Amino acid sequence: MLLVFAIVAVALVLFVIEPIPIDITAIGVMVALIVLPGTGIDAAEGVGGFASSATITVLAMFILSEGIRQSGLVNIIAVRIADRFGDSPFKQLLAVLGLSGGAAGFINNTPVVAIMIPMVNTISKKTGVSPSKLLMPISFAAMLGGMLTLIGTSTNILASDVSGRLIGRTFSMFEFTQLGLVVLVTGVVYMATVGRYLVPERISTGDELVEDFDMAEYLTEVVVRDDSPLVGETVEQSLEAVDLDVDIVQLVRGRSVFSEPLARKEIRAGDIFVLRADRETLLELIDTEGLDLAPDAGVTDERLEVESDDVEQAVEQSLVEVVISPETSLVGETLETLNFRTRYDATVLAIRRGGQIIHARMDERRLRGGDTLLIQATEETIQRFGTDRNFILARELTRPDFRTTRIPIALGIVAGVIALAALDIVPILVSALGGVVAMVATGCVEPNEVYSSVDWSVIFLLAGLIPLGVAMERTGAAEWLASVVVLAGSGLSPIAFLALFYLFTALVTNVVSNNASVVLMIPVAVDAAQAIGADPFPFVLAVTFAASTALMTPIGYQTNLMVYAPGGYTFTDFFRVGAPLQLLLTVVTTLGIAAIWGV
Template identity: 30%
Template sequence: MTSEIGFVLLILILMLLGLVFEITRPDIILFFTLSLLLLSGIITTEEALKGFSNEGMLTIALLFIVAASIQKSGIADRVIRKLLGSSNSIRWTLFKILTPVTAFSSVLNNTPIVVTLTPILRKWCADHQLSPSKFLIPLSYATILGGTLTLIGTSTNLVVHGMLLDAGKKGFSFFQIGFVAFPAVFFGLLYIILFGYKLLPDHKDLLDKVNEHSKEYISQMEVDADFPFLNASVETAGLRRLKGLFLIEIIRKDEKVSPVKSTTIIREGDKLIFTGLISTIAELQKIKGLQLRTDSDFSLDMLKNGNTQLIEAVVSHHSSLLYKKIQDSNFRSKFDAGVIAVHRHRERIKSKIGDITLKPGDTLLLLCGPDFDKKISQSNDFYVTTPLKTPSLLEDQRKGLLSLFLLLTMIMLVTLNILSMLKAMILLVILLLLLKVITPEEAIKSLHIPVLLLIACAFGIGTALLESGTASFLAGGMVHLAKPYGILAVIGVLYLVTNLLTEIITNSAAAVIMFPISLEMAQQIGIDPIPLVLAITIAASASFSTPIGYQTNLIVYGPGGYKFIDYVRIGFPLNIIVMLSTILMIYTFWI
């Protein structure tokens, strides 16, 4: 092993540790990794930047725009609402939901599908006295499985397709990955619907659980006539930065003031609603003129009025709030919302709200003002998992149907080899803009720059593995380990390593790291690289055993009230089903 290979391996290990322990956002970790490889001379400037012009990455960017035009129409959620019906059978309901969801996910980004359908499923479960925890992980898994059916089903497929083209090889056809993946999808769905859901817990909805124990989250103090700061602002009264507590709302007769601003005036008779470390409420009782209220019938729902909503939201992988304290993020003015509680790994973080540092997957319980809907529509900071008062307009529905028709037309042109995938998506986005189905502003907002930065940087890292000889070194070790047991074992080892990586880091990063290794393995054993590339493509998407490997798994983590072990319990058998099916298909038709 040369010193250059040793250096690249060290950088790669540090990158993996940074991703596993969530030191900062994934795109920033990969950007620093790429920068180190560039500055050390491992790769040239051209090689470092090649990912930013890669056909797969550019196609993903265009697909974000297409997905946004369809998503805002509400087509998917209208279909699911009609299919849900009134049946109380979990198995039959799962069949009715997961089948169309899998189909939708084969041509649309799975993240907005899960975000859109999560609140719909939770409300339906509440109406039918069923646990949402029986449905949300299956929803995530169905979108992941559906993404393997076509070239555009997931960013991973397009990333690997782009790398094949960069390597001078023929990229995937539109349904080539799906041909291999279809049996895995079929048997995977069958497992989830018939047996898998039984392995999931029967948890109550988080909002219901919080309402049952509302005294652990909120406390009331009433302002008497002898309060020394009557008719003064919240800031002047010293109620803005309290030890362990946060003033979330003021109830004044029939009026509810929320979110509370620093300039809000305190009046006699006001009921001050605090959240945070309720155990520290004794400190407030020492203030003259503040009396603790212990109404037994007070609940979180009583905080709502005509202009406010109780909302549950999940912090995204690419949020600008990540690794910042809530008090430093200007949260209240940025979103017109106050944070009542933060849950992480199904447990409430018992700390002063402002001192909590947010991480991906954190579930926030928010009391939102009238401008919340508008402000969150301009942000990718978190996914709202409770219904918002934003009905889809008829005009948006028509535009969504037009978007879907145009997308299917482009898919047909790509399948018939009339257009390349990139050219088809360029033409489709131009048509969407010309027909005013989506505005330029909406198109720019839909691009998800952190995701694109992560993918583009990953390309450069993959090039460094190849050019430095690190990919050849790692491939040699894997071939040496597996070759004595036959080609089936070689495919199996490659699949397992890729699958392990995708469970602990992002799927696109796992695919890019393993792509050059798969090429080197194919060369060393003397076979066509396509079967090995197909193996890593499907393995990189098949993240079922942890909540952190795939974004949709993390989205449903908090709303479903799951524990880490729940993903292992239902996901590990699904990993085995997909792996065995994929390996056997590849071995049967390509080897």
């Protein structure tokens, strides 16, 4: 038992400080449980998480969600919302909350929020309302909407699997839809009333991107003098020679403007560079490299978004924001290790991480999920960003390559999956896998998209943590924790005890993975309920609902991370807006569980 507690403690620390991705930590937990004696887990049981019905069902749901995403259905609805409610801030808030929460009940909430980020930017430009006022609310709504059905989030599927193992009762498709609706409506009403005044306006819609990212002090035009040692060198050679934190964003030669790729361009006297550099670096360049400040140098969005008069380079350049997806393998990499400039034919001008804007030493910064990159690139390159699942393009609301003719088919397949499971004709695992086959067979999902549509970090996280729950039960760790909780809560009524479990799980979820919270807390909740003579199923539900309400930090849930940088939020913004809602939901969910299932 002490050994299992030690493994849990190390895992929790690694989950919080995240020196390595949390899925790798989970695999480490699995290995430790197998290798260390006394945990009660052998090799077959240790890797059994990969064969768990919960893991396979979650994998299938990612692919089903991809079929809906590729159909463009959510985008079409988003466009209509932008057109119909764009003139009323209150109506547009209700509309985006309803779309986010409703869609998240049936498809994975991560792609829902990914689709809605550019939609919010479109609405903001039309109405002048800051995107900050909408992005946090849609993240919260997507989280709460996941509690409408069993397939709304991977946490529900995992909790159902753990519940079936411990008390022999799994969740049906619409087991908690009634309570899920109450929770979602509570969240929507809160965000439309109290919350709308608490959500800050961090991003101004009137600012150009150059101003928005505080680029005024970092973008400068310089002229190459006749005596410059750079004359005759290529741009790539010049950057290697100076060994400073500087980027050449544009090269202006007469009436021609050159952007990426610039590496092989030979520098000539009289060339004008648009540089990204801080003041000290700029002064050093001027002193040592034969450069002069260009007269009337002033760099704006329009200056960077020019179309060259040169026939060879007649390509329009644009400034655009792209968000690093929390699900991508790029997390933990740097711009340098990715060779970003060459690999993507794009120049990164700045990085926004929450409320912080990074200009210096960007190449050395490890990328995090939710980071927003200000890039300059051609329209062709930007379109590639729009179709790359590693990025969320925060500019365009629609793409021309959606399979809109497949909308009825994709909807029919998902409806069939839900109906077969809801009517107990086949288990959800079987209907979901059948739905995957149908999605590919009908062309809703291409074969090469099947594997890229899966968030493998979640799959490995589930597979790694499932044996931890088993070890907690077998070693008596869960029972011991439950006895401590029961002793601490002696004198509390069962409903107060239920609220205590909900609140504690919610607090844990705000700093560690929601799936980890379920694995750790459900065994404890079941043992505690049995110790006080209560039905354990309501306690399982309390933990499940609490694990999907990480409202107080940007790191508690993926959708919060996705809106963290685009909204320009600070870490404390989430606590100010989310903490009152967290307390409100503690009361509402606890009373709802007691009213529907009893305690």
